[in-house]
Amino acid sequence: MQIYLPIAEVSVNAFLLLGLGGMVGILSGMFGVGGGFLMTPLLFFIGIPPAVAVATEANQIVASSFSGVLAHFRRKTVDLKMGTVLLVGGLTGAALGVVVFNYLKSLGQVDLLVKLCYVVFLGIIGSLMFVESVNAIRKARGATAGAAPKRRQRTWVHAMPMKMRFRTSGLYISVIPPLIVGVVVGILSAIMGVGGGFIMVPAMIYLLGMPTKVVVGTSLFQIIFVTGFTTMLHATTNYTVDVVLAVLLLVGGVIGAQIGTRIGVKMKAEQLRVLLALMVLVVCGKLALDLLLQPSELYSLGAAGGH
Amino acid sequence: MFRIFLTLLFLLPTFATAEEVVLGLSKDNVAITTSFDGSEILIFGAVKREAPIDQSSPLEVVITVAGPSEPVVVRRKENVFGIWVNTDAVEVDAAPSFYAVATTGPIDQVLSNTEDLRQKITIDNAIRSVGAPANITDADSFTDAVIRIKQSQGLYQTLEGQVALDQQTLFRTSIDMPADLTEGDYATRIFLTREGQIVGDYETSIAVQKVGLERFLFNMSREQPVWYGLMSLAIAIAAGWGASAVFRIFRAG
Numbered sequence: 167m168q169i170y171l172p173i174a175e176v177s178v179n180a181f182l183l184l185g186l187g188g189m190v191g192i193l194s195g196m197f198g199v200g201g202g203f204l205m206t207p208l209l210f211f212i213g214i215p216p217a218v219a220v221a222t223e224a225n226q227i228v229a230s231s232f233s234g235v236l237a238h239f240r241r242k243t244v245d246l247k248m249g250t251v252l253l254v255g256g257l258t259g260a261a262l263g264v265v266v267f268n269y270l271k272s273l274g275q276v277d278l279l280v281k282l283c284y285v286v287f288l289g290i291i292g293s294l295m296f297v298e299s300v301n302a303i304r305k306a307r308g309a310t311a312g313a314a315p316k317r318r319q320r321t322w323v324h325a326m327p328m329k330m331r332f333r334t335s336g337l338y339i340s341v342i343p344p345l346i347v348g349v350v351v352g353i354l355s356a357i358m359g360v361g362g363g364f365i366m367v368p369a370m371i372y373l374l375g376m377p378t379k380v381v382v383g384t385s386l387f388q389i390i391f392v393t394g395f396t397t398m399l400h401a402t403t404n405y406t407v408d409v410v411l412a413v414l415l416l417v418g419g420v421i422g423a424q425i426g427t428r429i430g431v432k433m434k435a436e437q438l439r440v441l442l443a444l445m446v447l448v449v450c451g452k453l454a455l456d457l458l459l460q461p462s463e464l465y466s467l468g469a470a471g472g473h
Numbered sequence: 474m475f476r477i478f479l480t481l482l483f484l485l486p487t488f489a490t491a492e493e494v495v496l497g498l499s500k501d502n503v504a505i506t507t508s509f510d511g512s513e514i515l516i517f518g519a520v521k522r523e524a525p526i527d528q529s530s531p532l533e534v535v536i537t538v539a540g541p542s543e544p545v546v547v548r549r550k551e552n553v554f555g556i557w558v559n560t561d562a563v564e565v566d567a568a569p570s571f572y573a574v575a576t577t578g579p580i581d582q583v584l585s586n587t588e589d590l591r592q593k594i595t596i597d598n599a600i601r602s603v604g605a606p607a608n609i610t611d612a613d614s615f616t617d618a619v620i621r622i623k624q625s626q627g628l629y630q631t632l633e634g635q636v637a638l639d640q641q642t643l644f645r646t647s648i649d650m651p652a653d654l655t656e657g658d659y660a661t662r663i664f665l666t667r668e669g670q671i672v673g674d675y676e677t678s679i680a681v682q683k684v685g686l687e688r689f690l691f692n693m694s695r696e697q698p699v700w701y702g703l704m705s706l707a708i709a710i711a712a713g714w715g716a717s718a719v720f721r722i723f724r725a726g
Contacts, residue, residue, distance in 0.1 A: 168510040170652060172683065172690040177510050177652030229709035233717050274548050274559045282556075394706055401702030405694050409705040410507075413712045420716035424724075457556050465618030466559070468546045 173408035174218040180414060182212065187415035191422020194230075196430035197442045200389070202227050202360035205415065207284055207449050216277050218408055220267075220359030221400030224393045225412040227361045230419055231386045231393075238383030245334035245380045249387040251341050252366070255348020256355070256392035263356025264399040271404070274468055278457075283358050285454045291364055292446035299439035306436060335376045335384075343374060348388065356396045361389040492532070493521045494663050494675035502680040503650065503659075505687055511652045514538075514679065516575075517645035520665060527667070532641045533576065533583035535664040537594055538648055538679070540571030540628075541657030542601075547615040561608075563615040567601040570655035572623075575632035575646045585669030592664065592671065596620055596629050627651040656682050 169180040186208055194201035202223050209219035238244050270276045330341050347369045351362035366385045370376045376384070401407040430438060499515035516536055526532075545568045548559040574595060576583050584594060593599050600616055609615075623629040628651060636646040658678040665673035683691055694701045 168508060168652070170505060170507055170509040170687060172687040173694055175653055175655075225705050225709050228706055229713035232710045233714055274546065274562060278556075278558055397706055398699070398702040401694065401705065402698040405698060407694070407702060407705050409690060409701075409708055412705060412709050416709055416713050417716045420713050421720055424717065424720050459557075460552070461550060461557055463618075463622065464550045464557075465615065465622065466548050466550070467619060467622055468548060 169410070169414070171214075171408050171411050173406065174214050174222075174411060176213060176215075178212065178214075183411065183414040184418040186212070187418025188422035188425075189418075190415075191230075191419035191424075192426035192429065193422075193442070193445070194419070195423035195426020195428075196433070197426075197438055199442070200227055200231065200361040200363045201419070203284070203288065203358070203364060204445070204449060205419075206280075206359045207453055210281075211452075214411070215406075216280050217271065217400075217404055218406045218411070220280060220357070221397065221404060221406040222408045222411045222415075223359035224355065224396040224400065225407050225409070226415050226419070227359075227393045228390055228397060229412070229416050230423070231361065231390050233420075235383065235386040235390055238386060241383070242334075243380050244383040244387050245332055245376070246387070247330070248332045248335055248337075248344060248374075248376065248380075249384045251330070251344045252348040252351075252384070252388040253391050255345040256352035256388055257395050259349035259352020259354075260356045260392050260396045260399065261352075262349070263353040264396065264403065266353070267357055268403055280357060280359075281453050281457060283354070285450055285457065287354070287358070287365075288446050288450035288453070292443050292450055295439055296443035296447065299436050299443060302436045303440065332376075335374075335380055337375065339374065347373065348392075351388070352392050352396075355389075355392050356399065359396075361385075361393055363389060491522060491524065492527075492665055492673045494665065494673055495519045495521050496663060496675055496677060498661070498677070498679065500679075501677070502682070503654070505654065505656070505681065505683040507686055509652060509687075512650045512654075513647055514650065515645065515647045516661065516663075517643070518663065518675075520642050520644070520673070526641050530667045532638070532672075533578060533666045534636045534638055534644045535577075535580075535584060535594060535666060536573075536575045536636055536646055536648075537599075537660075537662045537664075538571070538573045539569045539599060539660045539662075540655050540681070541659075542567040542569045543655070544568075545619060547618055549615070549618075563609055563612055565600060565616060565619055568619050568623075569599055570657070571628050571650065571659065572596050572599055573630040573632060573648045575630075575635045575648065577634065577636045577638050577644070579633050580631070583666050583669065584664075584671075588664075588666070588669060588671050592662075592674075594662075594664070596631065626653070628653075650681075654681050 167180045168177050170177045186205070190201040190205045190208065193204060206219050206223045209223065210216055235244070267276060270279050328341050329338055331338050347366060351366050354360060354362045354365060363385050366388070367381055370381045370385065371378060397407055496518040503512045520532065545565045547563050547565060549561045550557045551560040553560070580595060589595055589598055597620070600619060620629055627649070632646070636644055638644045658680055661677050661679055663675045664671050682688070
């Protein structure tokens with residue numbers, strides 16, 4: 167069943183979109199990731215204009231994170247104070263990101279920017295995850311000697327001024343590192359159409375030293391507002407949010423996520439991570455090839471004079 | 474002088490009515506709905522004449538359908554440090570968003586170059602490019618790229634020999650329009666030619682527009698972007714919540 171998307175102005179198969187949503191949903195349920203970083207490149211591959219894909223994906227992430235954050239609120243695993251600090255950084259970053267995005271769009275370089283960001287980030291994250299999870303599997307197979315317990319060390323994070331107490335996380339640290347993390351994630355959200363959980367979660371654990379149980383809820387809380395803000399910025403400056411596309415992806419995604427969660431429970435965590443790492447690397451490789459190999463059509467058409 | 478004027482006046486109406494087009498369209502508007510997947514338009518008509526058919530040379534028919542013209546920026550990729558990057562850009566001043574030419578025979582036989590240039594009938598002549606930046610020496614290759622890319626998307630079509638003409642009187646053709654059409658009035662022109670010269674023409678237009686939900690969403694996104702953004706968020710959140718609620722009920726029941 168073909169469906170005409172009013173903003174993207176292309177006709178695509180509705181079941182393909184539901185299927186894509188479902189597939190990415192299953193993965194995000196299995197691995198506990200947002201899936202934006204997989205969905206946006208997939209939208210490029212099926213012919214959605216990158217600017218529409220990025221803006222619409224931001225819209226979809228708001229919705230798919232919403233039920234997640236409600237569950238975390240019920241379990242009281244959201245650090246509101248930390249979330250707010252991250253959010254302030256995030257909103258600043260998102261505004262910066264949209265400015266950069268629009269500037270490069272006027273130069274005709276936005277596709278390159280988006281794709282380069284994807285290749286770099288997917289490459290780094292995919293490789294790190296792959297190495298880490300292969301090591302974990304090897305360790306699990308080898309001697310079962312318990313790993314040395316990690317001590318929380320005093321790093322440069324604790325030496326900075328403007329300290330604040332985050333009760334839920336049990337932290338007393340400077341607000342500058344979370345602000346910076348927020349800004350970086352905000353920029354990525356605007357340029358790449360991702361929630362940024364895959365950057366924020368490791369940063370919160372390793373850099374800020376937050377307890378793991380509040381990390382996911384707090385990052386979801388921040389993601390909802392930042393991607394919501396990004397959606398609004400794209401909708402008002404670029405007119406590139408396609409609500410029909412977002413809803414189709416979402417319905418597939420929510421159902422997929424429910425199935426994925428159940429599959430995820432049955433698999434071993436290390437194996438899951440190896441799989442996810444491989445998938446991230448495959449998407450990264452495909453995007454990199456597009457940039458490195460000579461394209462069959464060197465010319466491309468764009469609307470003149472912006473809007 | 475007065476006499477020449479009189480004879481001209483006398484000749485003019487007979488010349489104009491010598492061969493005239495009477496046209497029919499299978500539809501004069503194309504509605505882009507949610508399930509829009511391209512459209513086929515039948516263009517048919519007859520040649521009306523007062524005098525017997527001129528047998529000295531065959532009658533030929535040329536039909537063009539042109540979407541609204543808009544400026545287009547054409548960018549060319551170049552290899553910079555191993556990565557393919559957009560570098561040179563040329564703005565083509567006016568390129569029709571859709572263009573189809575259908576004829577009864579090979580274009581160079583049914584239409585003289587002069588008439589083609591004057592009426593801008595073939596795709597090459599329908600595109601207008603005024604000047605490229607000074608540093609670009611091969612501006613033509615950019616215009617060619619527009620034609621090549623649009624052709625591969627089915628947006629530019631040259632349909633030589635696709636107009637059927639019976640008894641030098643009845644003609645018909647069908648034109649396939651792809652799904653990704655730009656909204657606007659599609660100018661439809663019919664030319665009658667003999668020996669490459671235009672002996673009669675007719676012009677009408679086909680309206681292509683989004684309707685219903687498509688129209689509503691598109692307009693809202695342009696005219697009230699803030700409300701559109703808020704609505705998109707609200708709808709998406711409701712849909713996401715709804716879908717997970719339905720799934721939960723499904724599982725429980």
